Amino acid sequence: GEDVEQSLFLSVREGDSSVINCxxxxxxxxxxxxxxxxxxxxxQLLTYIFSNMDMKQDQRLTVLxxxxxxxxxxxxxxxxxxxxxxYFCAESPSYGGSQGNLIFGKGTKLSxxx
Amino acid sequence: GAVVSQHPSRVICKSGTSVKIECRSLDFQxxxxxxxxxxPKQSLMxxxxxxxxxxxxxxxxxxxxxFLINHASxxxxxxxxxxxxxxxxxxxxxxxxSWETQYFGPGTRLLVx
Numbered sequence: 502g503e504d505v506e507q508s509l510f511l512s513v514r515e516g517d518s519s520v521i522n523c524x525x526x527x528x529x530x531x532x533x534x535x536x537x538x539x540x541x542x543x544x545q546l547l548t549y550i551f552s553n554m555d556m557k558q559d560q561r562l563t564v565l566x567x568x569x570x571x572x573x574x575x576x577x578x579x580x581x582x583x584x585x586x587x588y589f590c591a592e593s594p595s596y597g598g599s600q601g602n603l604i605f606g607k608g609t610k611l612s613x614x615x
Numbered sequence: 616g617a618v619v620s621q622h623p624s625r626v627i628c629k630s631g632t633s634v635k636i637e638c639r640s641l642d643f644q645x646x647x648x649x650x651x652x653x654x655p656k657q658s659l660m661x662x663x664x665x666x667x668x669x670x671x672x673x674x675x676x677x678x679x680x681x682f683l684i685n686h687a688s689x690x691x692x693x694x695x696x697x698x699x700x701x702x703x704x705x706x707x708x709x710x711x712x713s714w715e716t717q718y719f720g721p722g723t724r725l726l727v728x
Binding site for chain 1: 710
């Protein structure tokens with residue numbers, strides 16, 4: 502079945518890099534996503550990667566995809582206190598033929614200490 | 616671009632009343648919108664997929680007569696919680712699909728007394 506796993510907590514010091522990991526099970530996923538949720542708010546799309554890519558970089562964010570191991574990671578460089586939030590990994594099992602629904606992990610709560 | 620709004624952001628109602636939540640895509644058209652429910656400190660649970668001009672597709676265990684979904688235009692989907700009860704209190708989030716991406720609304724906090 503479809504399942505997305507994430508560690509629940511990560512704590513880092515301000516200025517350090519944060520790495521949030523995710524594993525997924527559906528090898529047919531065409532896109533994989535990272536969303537950020539701040540308290541009481543909706544989800545903000547941070548970045549996403551197409552399954553035929555290994556890496557995608559966008560400013561402080563770097564996404565690495567190991568399709569063989571079905572492992573996705575999000576690296577945040579120079580982590581700031583404003584990065585404290587819950588980060589959700591999500592996969593889209595397929596695109597075009599389906600509705601495009603997403604399967605979410607449980608979220609990783611990132612705490613940034615000054 | 617790709618902004619999704621929800622209204623209201625917060626609602627308190629009495630048990631037995633109905634509540635309507637609106638989800639709008641402000642700068643793009645969305646043939647498909649999704650409704651999620653999120654319990655405290657938990658992930659999002661997909662409730663239903665809303666398709667413009669047709670009936671919504673509900674996930675297993677979600678009562679379609681209790682959670683009425685209408686997607687009358689390419690920019691608006693509504694979720695009506697009928698005869699709400701305290702156990703329906705939750706955070707409801709919608710999203711709108713644009714090509715390969717889903718953009719989420721800010722959520723609606725529902726409290727049923």
